[in-house]
Amino acid sequence: EVQLVESGGGLIQSGGSLRLSCAASGVTVTGNSMTWVRQSPVKGLEWVSTIHDNGRIEYTDSVKGRFTISRDSSKNTVYLQMHSLRAEDTAIYYCATYRRALDVWGQGTMVTVSS
Amino acid sequence: DIQMTQSPSTLSASVGDRAIITCRASQSISNWLAWYQQKPGRAPKLLIYQASNLESGVPLRFSGSGSGTEFTLTISSLQPDDFAAYYCLQYSTYPYTFGQGTKLEIK
Numbered sequence: 001e002v003q004l005v006e007s008g009g010g011l012i013q014s015g016g017s018l019r020l021s022c023a024a025s026g027v028t029v030t031g032n033s034m035t036w037v038r039q040s041p042v043k044g045l046e047w048v049s050t051i052h053d054n055g056r057i058e059y060t061d062s063v064k065g066r067f068t069i070s071r072d073s074s075k076n077t078v079y080l081q082m083h084s085l086r087a088e089d090t091a092i093y094y095c096a097t098y099r100r101a102l103d104v105w106g107q108g109t110m111v112t113v114s115s
Numbered sequence: 116d117i118q119m120t121q122s123p124s125t126l127s128a129s130v131g132d133r134a135i136i137t138c139r140a141s142q143s144i145s146n147w148l149a150w151y152q153q154k155p156g157r158a159p160k161l162l163i164y165q166a167s168n169l170e171s172g173v174p175l176r177f178s179g180s181g182s183g184t185e186f187t188l189t190i191s192s193l194q195p196d197d198f199a200a201y202y203c204l205q206y207s208t209y210p211y212t213f214g215q216g217t218k219l220e221i222k
Contacts, residue, residue, distance in 0.1 A: 035211075045159070045202055047211035060210045094158055100170065101149035101206055105158035 002026035002104040004095050009109030012085055020080040020109055022095030029071045033098035034078040036069065038091035039108075046091070049080065050098065062088075085113045117141050117205050121214030127222040134190040136217045138203035143183045147207035150179055150188045153200045153216075162201075163188065193219075 008020040022034065036048040049059045049069040057069055068081040078095055090113045096102040118141040128134050138148065146166040151159035161170045163179035166186055176191040190197055198221050203214040 044215055045204075045213040047209075047213070050209075050211075058209045098206075100168070101161055101164040101204065102159075103161045103164070103170065105160075108158055 002097060004097065004104060004106035006093065006095055006106040006109040009093060009111045011112045011114060014086060014113055014115045016085050016113075017081070017083045018085065018111060020082070020093055020095075020111070022078040022080075022106060024076050024078070024097075027097055027099075027104075028073070029076050029078050030073045034069075034071065035096045035098055035102055036078075036080050037094045037096060037102065037105075038089075038111075039094070040091040042088075043091070048093070051078065082111070085111075087113050087115045089113050116210055117144060117208055117212050119203055119205055119212050119214040121203055121217055123217060124215065125218045125220060127220050128193055129222045130193050130195060132193050134193055134197075134219060136188045136201055136203075136219075138181075138186045138188075138214050140184045140186075140205055144205045144207035146182045147205060148179070148181065148186045149204045149206065150177075151202045151204065152197075153202065159202060190219075195221075 003025045005023045033052045035050040039045050051057050051069045066084045071078045092108040094105050094108045096105045120139045148166045150163040153159045162173050162177050167179045178189045180187050201217045
């Protein structure tokens with residue numbers, strides 16, 4: 001059974017940094033594409049970033065230059081390093097696997113950016 | 116970016132009714148369309164992928180159809196557990212984009 005567990009969220013001031021983690025079991029983060037999606041009442045569900053099994057990386061425009069996705073095969077974990085956080089980054093952040101669409105999701109971690 | 120327009124935003128229905136939710140893409144996405152169910156406080160759950168493929172473990176009353184720019188999710192006979200929010204996702208082209216959601220509520 002595939003399970004994803006996110007952590008690292010919290011309350012942070014505008015301009016600050018956070019690193020989110022997504023620990024995977026039942027699937028290898030290097031053998032699958034892994035994605036971060038966020039959800040807020042204002043913007044709804046929003047795709048943020050994907051790291052493909054071949055290492056190719058994609059970002060939504062609003063986070064380019066501020067967020068970095070990466071993975072650690074030894075820990076079977078995917079990360080989202082977030083810098084220069086803004087109020088509009090406030091959301092629940094989910095990680096998900098891509099095998100048949102975004103098929104397995106974690107429980108999410110809340111990020112609140114205060115201005 | 117590809118815009119996904121989902122309708123209706125709210126659907127009121129009764130147990131046993133058939134529910135139909137539609138998603139329209141601003142340009143062709145072939146069949147790279149997924150449907151999700153989300154309940155309060157929970158992550159989205161995959162129901163349908165590639166427009167019409169039922170995810171393992173999802174009840175047969177759920178079905179998806181369409182290709183190109185027009186897609187539908189049909190729930191043939193609503194059960195109490197089906198009252199939730201539903202979202203479509205296009206994963207044809209980056210940035211992937213979601214519909215704004217449909218809240219399926221009990222009439």
